[in-house]
Amino acid sequence: ALARIYVGADASPWLRRALDECVGEHGPSTTPLVAGVRARVLQLEGNLAHLAGEGVEARGRYRAAAEDFARAGEGLGRILVEGSLSSLAFEAGDLGEALSLGRRSLRGFLARAQVQTLPAALFNLVRALAAVGAVDEGRRLWRASMELCAAAGEVSALNQARLERVAIDLDAARPPPTAQARQGWRVELGARYARCAASLEAAGVAGEAADAHLRATCMLRAAGRSAASSEHAGAHLDGARRALDAARRLTEDAGGAGELAVRVGVAVESLALAPSIAALVETRRELAELPSPTALVDAGQAQLAWIYDRALLGALHRFGHVGDALSGSVAGRLLNHLESFMNHASKLDRRSLRQSLLSEAGEAQPLRELVRELEAAEASTPAAAEPEAPSEPSAEATGEGEVAPSGAATPRGSTARRPGADRLSHLLRVFRRLSREDQLERLLEQIVEAMMELTDAERGVVCVGRGPARMEVAREMAWEGPQKGEQASAGEGSSVGFSRSVIEQVLASGEPVLSVDAASDDRFDGSRSISHLNLRSVLAVPLIFRGERLGAAYVDHRLRRGNFDAEDLAHMEDFADLAALAVAQARALAEVREQAATLERQRSELTELLASREAEVVNLREVVRSAPERREYRGMVGSSKAMQRVFRLIDRLASSEVPVVIYGESGTGKELVARAIHDAGIRAGEAFIAENCGAIPETLLESVLFGHARGAFTGAQGTRPGLFEAANGGTIFLDEIGETSAAMQTKLLRVLQEGEVRRLGENRSRKVDVRVIAASNRDLEAMVAAGTFRQDLYYRINVVKLELPALRERREDIPALIEHFLVRHGERVRARRGEAADGELPLQVTASALRKLSAYPWPGNVRELENEVQRWLALCEDKVVVEDLSAAIEGSAVGVDDPDDLELRPRIERLERELIDRAMKRTNNNQTQAAKLLGLSRYGLQKKLKRFEESE
Helix, strand or coil: HHHHCCCCCCHHHHHHHHHHHCCCCCCCCCHHHHHHHHHHHHHHHHHHHCCCHHHHHHHHHHHHHHHHHHHHHHHHHHHHHHCCCCCCCHHHCCHHHHHHHHHHHHHHHHHHHCCCHHHHHHHHHHHHHHHHCHHHHHHHHHHHHHHHHHHHHCCCCCHHHHHHHHHHHHHCCCCCCCHHHHHHHHHHHHHHHHHHCCCCHCCCCHHHHHCCCCCCCHHHHHHHHHHCCCCCHHHHHHHHHHHHHHHHHHHHHHHCCCCCCCCCCCCHHHCCCCCCCHHHHHHHHHHHHHCHHHHHHHHHCCCHHHHHHHHHHHHHHHHHCCCCHHHHHHHHHHHHHHHHHHHCHHHHHHHHHHHHHHHHEEEHHHHHHHHHHHHHHHCCCCCCCCCCCCCCCCCHHHHCCCCCCCCCCCCHHHHHHHHHHHHHHHHHHHHHHHHCCCCHHHHHHHHHHHHHHHHHHHHHEEEEECCHHHHEEEEEEECCEEEEEEEEECCCCCCCCCCHHHHHHHHHHHEEECCCHHHCHHHCCCHHHHHCCCCCEEEEEEEEEEEEEEEEEEECCCCCCCCCCCCHHHHHHHHHHHHHHHHHHHHHHHHHHHHHHHHHHHHHHHHHHHHHHHHHHHHHHHHHHHHCCCEEEEEEEECCCHHHHHHHHHHHHCCCCCCEEECCCCCHHHHHHHHHHHHHHHCCCEEEEEEEEEHHHHHHHHHHEEEEEECCCCCCCCCECCCCHHHCCCCEECCCCHCHHHHHHHHHHHHHHEEECCCCCCEEEEEEEEEEEEEEEEHHHHHHHHHHCCHHHHHCCCCCECCCCHHHHHHHHHHHHHHHHHHHHHHHHHHHCCCCCCCCCCEECCCHHHHHHHHHHCCHHHHHHHHHHHHHHCCCEECCHHHHCCCHHHHHCCCCCCCCCHHHHHEEEEHHHHHHHHHHHHHCCCCCHHHHCCCCCCHHHHHHHHHHHCCC
């Protein structure tokens, strides 16, 4: 029989003969052996029936095989068969059996460490667990399986892929709470399913790979439909079609003999993705070659039939078939499927199972479509009129291959629908009514009215929330003798009484309460409200949504004993699930409205705040514009843009402790900048030590910087601390650091890294806390590249690079520098001569001399200019003319480096700026007095100042 199976031939006769050989009487020693053989034959027949899609036949064979394995004492064979039975029970919609057998089978595999079959059994069980919302249990079993497989050694590629599929299915069973998060969640899961499908295909299980591709198709299709108005919708739908094509390819490669579930899944997804009527017709031909939903149910494939009809109803609605005979027939079948699923599930699992069946990829679209169909059917059929039997829908349109037999689903208006289906239809219509209401208080009123109608109760109460946020709505039927009157609202002034103790019990325990005679019920002996209200029948159920207790629904009757029974409890529990969903939706909408109002209020406040801040910024800009530039800064003079940038950088560096390297030509004022950084910082009260490394011989530099001990070298008569120790707590400025030798650079690096120095001739190190500022007129980076300066020392000192401009690059500062030096050195000259200071400059520089000075390149920079001014003070009397200038300056060509050589306007503007600056400085920035000195009106001076600010 096995040989015929391997070559694709019919093995049934051989299997029958093997079973016949097992019939008869056998001795005690051979009975277990014969039972084991019979069990294997039955298991093989079950496998063949399962592959052929004959679920009912396969379940019968597997059950018989399980009994024979038990007789033979083969526990492993029994749990293998029970695992297969669990899978078939799930496909048949029997969730109770699927869970019990699946759990027992998986426990057996875990106990026996059967790592090769464990992932497949886990996958079968997790499908059922996800359907009833037991995701946490599924995760615990998945982790245990992962640990067992890892402990057993290297995990095969197939088992890795199967375990990854289980992990994805568990993530897919718990969608995020918000629509935006669910959209990204679908796209991510679609990509993960596609990658898992590729791994399964590489491992050689084409059927499982095709099924993973179909799951990816479902996720991406839902993502595309949810983002219909987004630019990404087309990309998501294209991804869904690619995944569907991959699943179809795997099915076709199997020669059409692939698993029935995969072939139906491919056809159903093609139906769901059909973009047009023409595509729908093409998909119909594909469906015609497969069993109809009714045939699938008869074959034990109720899950496939549900998916088939769910997709068919969605496709009919997309193309305008709502409330007609075709869609009504499909909706009737769906209600029958749903009732069957509920009957085979435990009461505790029904709520989660219903949510799972009526949602797809985290959205309740199947529920909305079913409610829409039932509502359309209700609206099109007059309540008082006798319904006419509609014409039979075509087999092609409804997916059925024959006329519906007795007891099967029929179109709307037919009296053949089961009472359970009618109840579900009524509940779904009620939910449709509730879902339209987005105001929580009005929604609670409708919930009370609906549940009183459903149970024929005298009074009803629904409460949601806890503490101060708790809301309660009550209704009471007014009685006039034995007849019912109109409803009386429990508003202000109303006295609707109810048992709060019962509601609190339900809220605390999460379990329903049913009492046919509350007055004599022992559970309520301590409840005064029961006796005070003279209650007879009481029924209360919790409102639970995704594991959260939102509130409770309560009905009672004071006159009728036994007014509620177990069937009413089941109806109320089903209604409570739908009511909880509507409450959660209304509460979420209320939260969204509150958040929107908060955001709008915050937006208004932010707009006002921004407006006030903008006004402050404008005012600050005006203050900055009207404030004079810092032409003098800590002993430095300069109003040029280059020097203003230097001043701002000094301000920022002063508040930090980072090492700084100052670059600039000789005479640009590098030591002044270093001292300014020190004086403006937190070390201003400590020592500032400056040393020119290039001015000290190499043999003495180490002793100067680090100090020496007595006798360290010839002439060392005593111990002497170095400059680093002298600068402890303050700042040391190392000018021309690029002139140091490689050995000295190494010692400097140690001081910077370790913060300690060692005197020459000593073995002991001394800790120092010194900020190091270095300077160089050479390009240290080029020296590093040439190998003449240590790279590690360069990176240690060159944290911030500050470049000083040469004087020829800021010629506009020359007049101010001349005035500064004239004042400083003129006071000294007058003091030596014994003359009193009169506030006037000791010398006046003529315009022609100033032009010569501005044209000179100043190779010695500011130091050379200072020397030139001192020369004037020694040689000149009242004013400085061209002939008084040094020979090098006098011989320089005017305007050689002047970019405005022959342009009149820039020269005039520069002269105006210099004269105005001098007048403002002389009058301490008093615009009225400065205008008088310049021969201008105050308004004219202000216009010129504003023009200068704008040009900068």
